[in-house]
Amino acid sequence: MANWNGVPYKAQLVASSKWGTKCPYALNAKKITIHNTDNSATAQNEADYHNGNWNETSFHIAVDDVQAVQVIPFNRNAWASGDGGNGYGNRNTIHIEICKNYDRNRNTTNLLAGQQSQYVKAEANAVKIAAAIMVQEGIAAHPDNVKRHYDWNGKWCPSKILNEGRWNTVRALIVAETQRLSGKPVTPAPKPTAPKPVAPSTGLKRGTIAKWATHYQTGQKISPFVIGKAYNIIQTKNVSQSKSKKAYLMAGIMSWVLEQDLVESGINIAAKPSTPAPKPAVTDRWISKKGTAVITTPVGIKLRGTSSGDHANPINLGQLALLPKGSSVVYDKILVQKNGHVWVRQPRSGGYGWMPVSDTKNGVATGGYWVSGVSI
Structure with missing residues (x-):
């Protein structure tokens, strides 16, 4: 395996047949964008999952405590900013995913000691890789050239770095490492051409x-x-x-x-929409729906149980099994928690098993499903 700025590195590029979906546009990178993956998967798992699906979501390189794995060429765009088909983040920046930042069993970025040591190493590796990319691609060592996912569409990402209030520190480390590698002082970043103002x-x-x-x-x-x-x-x-x-x-x-x-925000808006009716308070809800959920996440999902009937918080049940990618679970009901998970209920001998299939916030599934065959 190659070594790039002290970090084990390999290129595992997505098949060119998927470029039309994953990276359809040429890229002349002007900045980099830093992300957290919000799970505990390795860089290898992230790369395998990325290259194995046809989803119109992508990134350039994933970094953990062991290695960095590149999946998109640096001269092609990636869909990772959430700012649209012509968004500056999606069309002008290289996207770096820092892995192992989130404990889904405990629903937190406040990691246990062993997890934290892995993440600290992953973040340190990402700083080195980010700087190496900036030097290679000719991106000037300037804070304005190191962006968060948050800067493009308001998503709270990289979540662990933001939760700990360390963004300015991480950005400064990347700029300093870029400066060290290039042997040049910090250079003012060129400003992108601004869109024409509203008439x-x-x-x-x-x-x-x-x-x-x-x-x-x-x-x-x-x-x-x-x-x-x-x-x-x-x-x-x-x-x-x-x-x-x-x-x-x-x-x-x-x-x-x-x-x-x-x-209105201190201005006149000619056609101000009427105020909609107040929305009902968000609570946990049950959906009577049957189907088969097939696990798509490379890290697998823990099946919990058993209960004699409905259970308001299945996370408190014991673990029955860790089901690997490709496993299927037949379900007869869905629990959507206000803040927690979407759960499917599996009929079993003597009770029910429960499997989480997505995170939820304010009663809405967030971050995508970890299975196929489930929708709410």
């Missing part, structure tokens, strides 16, 4: 993301951290979508927002 005739220069907004104009989900925040509007375009005739590109998140999802 003054629109009268629209700033807007606040409405509390009822759920998706950007491009289809990606709007992060809860964006809701209620005001942003300058730097570009407008005509659309015919839902109840909107226009969409606005918001500075700071570099995402297109429909006019129906903006509210």
Whole structure:
């Protein structure tokens, strides 16, 4: 295995037949973007899963405490920023995933001692790899060239680094390592060409993301951290979508927002949407639905049980088995927790088993499903 800036490295590139889905555009990288994977999988597992599916999500390289594995060429884009097909993050940056940051059994980034030591090493390796990429790709050693996923669409990522308030420190380490490798002082970053401002005739220069907004104009989900925040509007375009005739590109998140999802923010918005009816309080809910769930995550899923009937919090049940990728579970009911997991209930002799298939927040599945055959 090759060694890159002191880190074991290998290229395991996705098949060219999948480029149209995973990395359809040429890339001349101007910045890097740092992510956490929000699970305990290894870089190898992340690479295997990435290359084994046809999902329109991707990244360039995954790094853990053992190695770095590259899956997308650095001259092709990756879909990792959540800022749309023409988003700056998706089309102009190299995406680096730092692994092993999250304990799903305990639902936290506050890791136990053994897990923490692995993550510390993974993060240190990622700093070295990030710097090596910047030098190789000619990206100047400047803080503005090292971005968080959060900077593109408001997603709380890299979650462990942000939870611990260490982003400025990590970014400074990457810049310093880049400077050391290149033997050059910190260089001011070139500014990307700014989009043309909104024509003054629109009268629209700033807007606040409405509390009822759920998706950007491009289809990606709007992060809860964006809701209620005001942003300058730097570009407008005509659309015919839902109840909107226009969409606005918001500075700071570099995402297109429909006019129906903006509210007044010290400006005049001609067609202000009517206030929707209050939404009912979010609670745990049960769905009577039958099917077969097939595990797709490379790390497998723990099956818990047994219970004699419905169980409000199956995480408290004992572990029956660790089911590997490809295993199937026949279920007869689904539990959607307000904040926790989506669970499927498996009829068993003498009771029921329970398997988590996704994380939830405010009653909505987040981060994708770990199985096929389940939807809510």
